[in-house]
Amino acid sequence: MSENQSKRTVLAVDDTPENLDVVKGILSPDYTVKAAINGKMALKIAETQSPDLILLDIMMPEMDGYEVCERLKSNPRTSGIPIIFLTAKDQTMDEAKGFELGAEDYILKPVNPPILKARVKTHVALKQSRDALQQAYGIIKGQKDRMEEELNVGREIQMSMIPLKFPPFPDHDEFDIYATLVPAREVGGDFYDFFFVDENHLCFCVGDVSGKGVPAALFMAVTKALIKSRAADDRSTGSVLTHVNDELSQDNPSSMFVTVFAAILNIATGELTYTNAGHNPPYVKHPDGSIRALTERHGPIVGAMSGMAYGEETTHLSSGDLALLFTDGVTEAMDVGGNLYSDARLEKLLKESQLGSVEATVDTVLSSVKRFETGADQADDITILSLRFSGA
CATH class of the missing domain: 3.60.40.10 (PPM-type phosphatase domain)
Incomplete structure (x- = not known):
């Protein structure tokens, strides 16, 4: 597997291209960074490409970050993707609302590179662990279902x-x-x-x-x-x-x-x-x-x-x-x-x-x-x- 193939994917969502460039510059050495300039584009990329984490700006026209987050978390195909909100220091963020909608964290803009790297690394690792647990659960459940089916067949043979x-x-x-x-x-x-x-x-x-x-x-x-x-x-x-x-x-x-x-x-x-x-x-x-x-x-x-x-x-x-x-x-x-x-x-x-x-x-x-x-x-x-x- 090549270095590029092994990289985890981060989706950055911001209506300001300059902010997206900053995020790409910080994260590109370690991650594949996808960019979306609005909520509609973000929803499409999230559903079709399944990124490992989403950096989501709150203040965007037409569809703000809260609505994007709510839609992502209500969709079974994207509900497991961790979301970190990005908000400017002079913007008012309703932290409780963000966490209630399912966001994992938030970072103030302008972003501090070490903080951004650390938060992204933490939440990507947590997602990897959750995915591994989910995969293990799926394997165990499949085995359990097969065993249950065998038990049912055995019981039917026995009682018949x-x-x-x-x-x-x-x-x-x-x-x-x-x-x-x-x-x-x-x-x-x-x-x-x-x-x-x-x-x-x-x-x-x-x-x-x-x-x-x-x-x-x-x-x-x-x-x-x-x-x-x-x-x-x-x-x-x-x-x-x-x-x-x-x-x-x-x-x-x-x-x-x-x-x-x-x-x-x-x-x-x-x-x-x-x-x-x-x-x-x-x-x-x-x-x-x-x-x-x-x-x-x-x-x-x-x-x-x-x-x-x-x-x-x-x-x-x-x-x-x-x-x-x-x-x-x-x-x-x-x-x-x-x-x-x-x-x-x-x-x-x-x-x-x-x-x-x-x-x-x-x-x-x-x-x-x-x-x-x-x-x-x-x-x-x-x-x-x-x-x-x-x-x-």
Whole structure:
């Protein structure tokens, strides 16, 4: 860049050519100086050439400096240009009015070269700083907007992939099921699902994908689809997750993974087959008020490494038993002090609460978590699924 190209531009506005010559003589070694002999010309140059500073005479015919200043500051294209008023010693200047209109400074005429240079240097430097801040703000805002858009897309993917109609199976009185997913602002990859694999077997699952945003939402969608596809021909939850793990780990350059609890319920007998792959242990509450945690682990997280064989467990649900599945957005919810909601708090809630319908159960847990979080941001998705077996 040449010396001339690197110079900042100053627009001098005065109806007396001799005064313009003086300003040019003082500033030309360090600045590119543009000249305007009236307000109309000044407005045109300011809008088309965007000078870094304007030296503006007050007393001019037709349009005085105050009016020029007011017009410049009301125009978005010129409002950011700093203005220094020039006024003769024998002229009356309304300083308050000038500053109210947006001027940064004023200098008395005849100008003192060192003072003029110092004031111009100061205000040009301030404008450079403001411009740099504005540019940085624009970059940050652009990144923020892109992130917000990604979050919105991720949230739309996530919510479009989970069943939202309740009750989902109104013709079945063998069980009731209800679930909710409350996405955090920074969308994660939580999901839940439930579907019949045949007329007597209901598959239901809850999962939590690593990562945030669109990648997590897409990984969640693939995981959910693989589980549903495999379960259509396989009544073994261990076999289902073994297959899903092999599929997800084949082409996974970002090393994403998902924790899953998957179960298949025989709605005729209450037999429950389930596999826990690195997920939070669910709870079963019995009609007598006792609580059982399904703490068995049958394999690691899904998608991290191929060739893993997942096991399974079989138990029976009795009439009135209620199963509660959830993600770590429940137990790892934090209050303003950084304390975790915890498994112990959830278990205590389940023991002490008179749980009603499956929907009321989910609402009870969610309300408890939200009260605990009061004043703190929700850091992770919260997913809760409740199923009550009523028997054949």
